[in-house]
Amino acid sequence: MLMPPKEIILNIIKELFIVMLLLLGVSFVVFGILYAAPGDQFSVLLEGQLPTAQARQEIREAMGGAQGWYGQYFSWLLNVLSGNFGTSVRTGLPVAGELLTVSLNTLYLTLGSMLVTLLVAVPIALYSSVRGHSVAISWPLTMLGYVISALPVFWLGYIAIYISIHGFDFFPLASMSRTPGENDWLYTLVPVLVLGLGSGTISEVIRNLREEMSRVMAEDYVRTARAKGASVWRHAFKEGLLLPVTQIIAAKIPFILGGAVIVEQVFNWPGMGRMAWQAAQDRDFPVIMGIVLVAAAFVRLGSLIQHIVCTAVNPQGARD
Numbered sequence: 001m002l003m004p005p006k007e008i009i010l011n012i013i014k015e016l017f018i019v020m021l022l023l024l025g026v027s028f029v030v031f032g033i034l035y036a037a038p039g040d041q042f043s044v045l046l047e048g049q050l051p052t053a054q055a056r057q058e059i060r061e062a063m064g065g066a067q068g069w070y071g072q073y074f075s076w077l078l079n080v081l082s083g084n085f086g087t088s089v090r091t092g093l094p095v096a097g098e099l100l101t102v103s104l105n106t107l108y109l110t111l112g113s114m115l116v117t118l119l120v121a122v123p124i125a126l127y128s129s130v131r132g133h134s135v136a137i138s139w140p141l142t143m144l145g146y147v148i149s150a151l152p153v154f155w156l157g158y159i160a161i162y163i164s165i166h167g168f169d170f171f172p173l174a175s176m177s178r179t180p181g182e183n184d185w186l187y188t189l190v191p192v193l194v195l196g197l198g199s200g201t202i203s204e205v206i207r208n209l210r211e212e213m214s215r216v217m218a219e220d221y222v223r224t225a226r227a228k229g230a231s232v233w234r235h236a237f238k239e240g241l242l243l244p245v246t247q248i249i250a251a252k253i254p255f256i257l258g259g260a261v262i263v264e265q266v267f268n269w270p271g272m273g274r275m276a277w278q279a280a281q282d283r284d285f286p287v288i289m290g291i292v293l294v295a296a297a298f299v300r301l302g303s304l305i306q307h308i309v310c311t312a313v314n315p316q317g318a319r320d
Contacts, residue, residue: 015307019300026296027080027289028073034285035069076289086286090278095290098275103294106271109191109263110256110298114249116196121145121205122245128206129213146203153198153259157266160194191267199259201252209244216240242309250306253299 079086085095124145128138216236261273268274272291279287 011311015304019297019304022300023293023296026292027077030292031073031076031289032069034288035072076286080293085290088279088287089284090282090287095286098287099272099290099294102270102272102275105269106257106260106264106273107298108188109195109260109269109271110253112188112192113195113199113256113260114201116193117199117201117205118245120148120197121202122209122241125206125209126213126241129210129217142206145206148197149200149203151198153194154262154266156198157191157194157263160190161266164190191263191269194267195256195259195263198263199252199256201248201256204252205245205248208248209241212244213240246306246309250302253302257295257298 076086083096085099087093088095088098091098124138124141128142131138213236216239257273260271261277263269264271264274265277272294276288276291278284279291
């Protein structure tokens with residue numbers, strides 16, 4: 001039974017309100033942490049530019065540095081609400097334009113890594129749930145998935161670079177300064193494979209999906225379908241596969257983004273992680289705040305997709 005249109009609209013309004021509160025709270029906390037940290041963006045910007053401390057202080061006051069942290073925060077917040085994320089201290093370019101480019105690159109990297117994770121973990125989990133822990137195939141594949149998930153992503157990245165150079169005679173760092181669409185597919189495939197295998201998600205997908213699928217396969221309605229000769233997979237797909245995979249991926253988005261920071265550094269990938277690392281070194285507060293908002297929106301978007309899938313599969317449960 002589908003939800004009435006009125007309830008759908010109310011749920012959308014509720015989700016938007018939650019997103020607004022989340023972004024507001026995250027921005028407030030991060031801004032306070034940045035303000036309390038040693039050094040500021042004005043010190044980095046003015047370092048070595050003016051000879052006297054008085055001249056530097058006058059420039060800082062002209063740039064708004066004389067305000068308290070709450071004054072600077074509300075000034076920044078009003079600009080963001082009007083669509084102005086500020087100007088990068090390091091490059092002098094608008095933050096919004098830079099964020100658009102790097103966020104698309106990071107989205108490409110994370111979505112590709114999720115696909116790699118599912119292509120590896122789902123077949124192993126399904127085979128294990130149907131055939132059990134066979135010593136010949138299921139158990140070795142499961143252990144292999146656990147071992148891969150335990151490997152540090154930066155170590156896996158350097159191993160991939162070594163294999164690429166000595167085994168396939170190409171250097172995966174050569175073209176990462178440009179956008180992914182301009183590179184040969186090999187240059188974009190290696191970082192995606194590294195993040196997909198080394199994000200630590202494979203073992204969780206195998207374990208949770210195997211348990212959920214085994215539970216669903218033992219349900220009465222599935223056994224009835226098997227007795228009637230109907231397709232068991234068609235009856236078990238939504239509850240045994242779609243829901244667990246969606247929940248796991250939504251819960252692992254923050255960890256995948258954290259792994260993306262390391263992968264982008266290792267492979268010189270022009271994404272949000274590499275940009276955040278550089279901005280942290282330069283005390284580029286407008287860029288850091290913009291990345292924080294985009295990352296929080298990505299995480300909430302994953303939760304929203306999970307909610308949509310759960311509502312489509314079980315509208316009554318979502319309403320309750």
